[in-house]
Amino acid sequence: MSSPELATKSPESDAQEDTRSPPTSSAAPAPSTPTPPMGEHCTSDRPTPSGQASTGEITKLNDVExxxxxxxxxxxTPSRLLLLLTGGTGLHSVNNQIQADRFASEGYVVVMPDLFAGDPAPNSSAAADIAAEASSGSFLDTFKIKAVxxxxxxxxDMWLARHTEEKVMPILHKVLExxxxxxADAVSHGGGVYAVGYCFGARYILLLAAERPGPGQGQGQEGDEEANRPKTVGPQxxxxxxxxxxxxxxxxxxxxxxxxxVVCVENDPLFPDEVRIAGEEYMSANGxxxxxxVYPGVPHGFAVVGDYNDANIKMAQATAFDQMLKWIKEH
Structure with missing residues (x-):
């Protein structure tokens, strides 16, 4: 495949459309138009690569699986701590587990939390079951497809309503704690916590990488109690x-x-160009x-472990992993 397009490289200095505009040193961008919430690759795994299996373990950390x-x-041997945030297929996806194992083999203690409290995203099979109950063999095939x-x-939509930022962020804070x-040894060795995220989990990398108002800030509270609160919290x-x-x-x-x-898919309706460009402009303007x-000719979800017949997609998957690994190793 052709090399991924290098959209931006700046020196140091993945449920509803949020209309907040990030503050910049110039005019703030206008809110973007609504986009599709999630796609097939966010909710269904590709076939697991032949002969591969996960090697880690599922346990509980601060009461989170x-x-x-x-x-x-x-x-x-000293290692760094890496937080891995998945797409909708969640903690029990073997592909996601193998993804974590690959980072572990590069010298990271990887913690992959269940962001969904045992409730991974519904996939096409679940939708087909519901559609089948609502239809019969006498209906046209096209109607059945529409029903699915x-x-x-x-x-x-119902699943996203159950897994909002207000539900997910407390899980992440518990896992980080x-x-x-x-x-503690791995966190100390790396000088902090590193993180990678895919699809649904990718958005939370942005939230954890940000400095945000502290508890109670901006809510009109007064007195000594408010004065003692931190004005900002993060990044995490x-x-x-x-x-x-x-x-x-x-x-x-x-x-x-x-x-x-940031790894992007060319012409991705789930992460539209206008959002990506606004993000690049914000990061450049704020140092x-x-x-x-931007990777051309690949589907959304390509960077997650999974088997593809297309050699170009396989190559892009390996390149994206190398990009992400190189970045966290260099920082």
């Missing part, structure tokens, strides 16, 4: 990398501080170290 994958020589599409859209305690990660994000608005770039590497690479 997590998949932990460690380097084979840890803790005898409608059922899937309904299921996704538990990780800093359980793997030292550096991050994200691939084919979904559900991202222009406002999600507000307050970014941590260095970011956020970043790189953005």
């Amino acid at each position: 997590v998949y932990i994958s460690k380097p084979p020589d840890y803790p005898h 599409e409608t059922a899937k859209s309904f299921l996704i 538990g990780s800093r305690d359980e793997f 990660i030292k550096a991050g990398a994200l691939a084919h994000a979904t559900l991202v608005s222009k406002g999600d770039f507000a307050g970014l501080k941590a260095p970011l590497s 956020v170290e970043h790189e953005v690479q």
Whole structure:
């Protein structure tokens, strides 16, 4: 395949459309138009590569179910701590687990939390089951296809309503707190927590990489209690990398501080150009170290472990992993 387009590389200095506009040194961008919430690759796994299996373990960390994958020589050899945030297929996806294992083999203690509390995104099979109940063999095939599409859209909308930022962020804070305690040596060795995210999880890399108002700020509270609150909190990660994000608005770039590497799909309706460009402009205007690479000819979700027949997609998948790994290693 042709090399991914290097959209931006700036030196240091993935449920609803959010209409917040990030503050910049110039005029703030206008809110973007609504985009599709999630796609097939966000909710369904590709076939697992032949002969591959996960090697980590599922356990609990600060009362949150997590998949932990460690380097084979840890803790005898110092390692860094990496938080991996998945797409909608979630914690029990073997492909996601293998993705975590690949980072572990590069010297990271990987913590992959269940962002959805045992409720992964519904896939096409679930939608087909609902559609089948609502139809019979006498209906036209085209009607059945439409019924599946409608059922899937309904299921996704209901699922997204159950897994909002207000539900996911407390999970991440608990996992970060538990990780800093359980793997204090790895956090110390890396000088902080690193993070990578895909699809649904990619948006939360942006949120964790940002400096945001502290609790109670901007709510009109007065007195000593308010004076003692921190004005800002974060960022929660030292550096991050994200691939084919979904559900991202222009406002999600507000307050970014941590260095970011961004993997994008060309002409991706789930992460439209207007959102990507607004994010690049914000990061450049505010001195956020970043790189953005756009991969042509690949589907949304291509960077997640999974088998493809197309050699170009396979090559792009390997290149995207190298891009993300190189970024966190250099920071």
